Amino acid sequence: MQFRKYQGLGNDFILMDFRSNPLLFPLNETAQFLCHRRFGIGADGLILALPPQNGGDVRMQIINADGTEAEMCGNGVRCFARFLADLDNLPDFSSWRVETAAGLIVPQLIAGQQVAVDMGEPLLNPEAIPTSISEGLPLAEACLEVAGEQFVVAAVGMGNPHAVVQVPKIEAIDLARFGPALEAHPAFPARTNVHFVEVVADHYLRLLVWERGAGATLACGTGACAALVATHLRGSCAREADVELPGGVLHINWDARNRLQMTGPAEFVFSGSLPPSFDSYSSSAESIDCSKLCSQGCINPEACPSANARAKAMAVLSDFSLDQLVNLANESVEQRTLRRISGS
Numbered sequence: 001m002q003f004r005k006y007q008g009l010g011n012d013f014i015l016m017d018f019r020s021n022p023l024l025f026p027l028n029e030t031a032q033f034l035c036h037r038r039f040g041i042g043a044d045g046l047i048l049a050l051p052p053q054n055g056g057d058v059r060m061q062i063i064n065a066d067g068t069e070a071e072m073c074g075n076g077v078r079c080f081a082r083f084l085a086d087l088d089n090l091p092d093f094s095s096w097r098v099e100t101a102a103g104l105i106v107p108q109l110i111a112g113q114q115v116a117v118d119m120g121e122p123l124l125n126p127e128a129i130p131t132s133i134s135e136g137l138p139l140a141e142a143c144l145e146v147a148g149e150q151f152v153v154a155a156v157g158m159g160n161p162h163a164v165v166q167v168p169k170i171e172a173i174d175l176a177r178f179g180p181a182l183e184a185h186p187a188f189p190a191r192t193n194v195h196f197v198e199v200v201a202d203h204y205l206r207l208l209v210w211e212r213g214a215g216a217t218l219a220c221g222t223g224a225c226a227a228l229v230a231t232h233l234r235g236s237c238a239r240e241a242d243v244e245l246p247g248g249v250l251h252i253n254w255d256a257r258n259r260l261q262m263t264g265p266a267e268f269v270f271s272g273s274l275p276p277s278f279d280s281y282s283s284s285a286e287s288i289d290c291s292k293l294c295s296q297g298c299i300n301p302e303a304c305p306s307a308n309a310r311a312k313a314m315a316v317l318s319d320f321s322l323d324q325l326v327n328l329a330n331e332s333v334e335q336r337t338l339r340r341i342s343g344s
C-alpha cells in the first residue's frame with residue numbers, strides 16, 4: 001500500500017489514493033499511527049482520495065493526527081490537488097471539483113508550485129459553525145475565560161470551526177497553554193481550531209495556529225481565511241491580505257461574491273509504502289471476509305463485494321422464471337450426478 005507525503009507551508013499530510021481500490025483499514029487508528037512523528041510517518045493529518053458521490057470529480061476525506069475527522073482542510077486541499085496531478089500526470093492549470101464534508105471546493109494548479117483554491121463562503125451563523133456564542137452578530141464574538149484568562153473570541157466557520165483571537169503581539173501568547181484550552185472550550189461543541197492574529201497592516205496579518213486534533217502546526221489554510229474574515233468584520237483589516245504563518249505566507253482574498261480565494265504552495269516531500277502489518281488490509285475487493293472484517297457493520301459500503309454478489313444473484317433470479325430456475329437446478333443436479341458416475 002503506497003502513500004505520498006506533501007506539505008503546504010509546513011502543514012504536512014500523508015495522502016493515499018482510494019479512488020479505485022476499496023478502503024479497508026480502520027481510519028481513526030490508522031491516522032493516529034501513520035501521523036505519529038516517532039512511531040509512524042509523521043504528519044498533521046491523513047488525506048484520502050475517494051470516488052465522488054455528489055457530481056464532483058473526486059472526494060477528499062481528512063483525518064486529523066489524533067484520529068478525528070475534519071470537514072475541510074485548506075492547506076490539505078492544495079496538497080490534494082498536487083497529489084492528483086502527480087498521480088495522473090496532469091499539467092499546470094488543472095482543476096478539480098473536490099467533494100468535502102464542507103461542500104464542493106475547487107483547487108487549481110497555477111505556476112510555480114502554487115495552488116489557488118476557491119474555499120467557498122464563510123459561515124457566520126453560530127449554529128453552522130458550530131458555537132454557542134450568539135453575541136455580536138454578524139460576527140459571533142464573546143469574552144471567554146480560557147485557562148484562567150479572559151479573551152475576546154470570534155467564531156467563524158469554513159466548514160470546520162475556528163476561534164479567532166485578535167492580539168497586539170502574537171509573540172506574547174503562550175500557545176501551549178491557551179491553544180488546547182480554547183480547542184476544548186464548551187462554547188465550541190465540536191471543538192475548534194484556534195488562531196491568535198496580529199494585524200500588522202491593513203493588508204498583512206500574522207497568525208499563530210493551534211489546530212483541532214493536531215495541536216500547534218506551522219500553517220492552516222482554513223484558519224487563514226477565518227482570521228481574515230474575523231479581523232475584517234472587526235474593522236481591523238482589508239478584505240484581502242497576506243497572512244503570515246509560522247511556515248510562510250498565504251494570500252487570502254474575500255471576494256465580492258462572498259467567497260474566499262486562497263493562494264499558496266503545495267509540495268511533494270517523499271513517497272513510500274506502508275509496513276507489512278497493513279498487508280491484511282490490502283486484499284482485493286473479492287477476498288474481503290465480511291463475516292470478520294465487517295462484524296461491526298459494512299466497512300466498504302461503496303464497493304461491498306458481498307453486495308455485488310447479492311446483486312448478481314438477484315439479477316439472475318429476476319431474469320429467470322420459476323420454471324427456468326427449477327430446470328436449471330435439476331439440470332445441474334443431473335450434470336453433477338452424471339459427472340460423478342462417469343468419473344467413478
Ligand code: ZDP
Nearest residue numbers: 070073074075160220221222
Ligand atoms: O478542522 C480541523 O480539525 C483541522 N485540524 C483540519 C485541518 C485544517 C488545516 N490546517 C487547514 O489548512 O485548513 C489543515
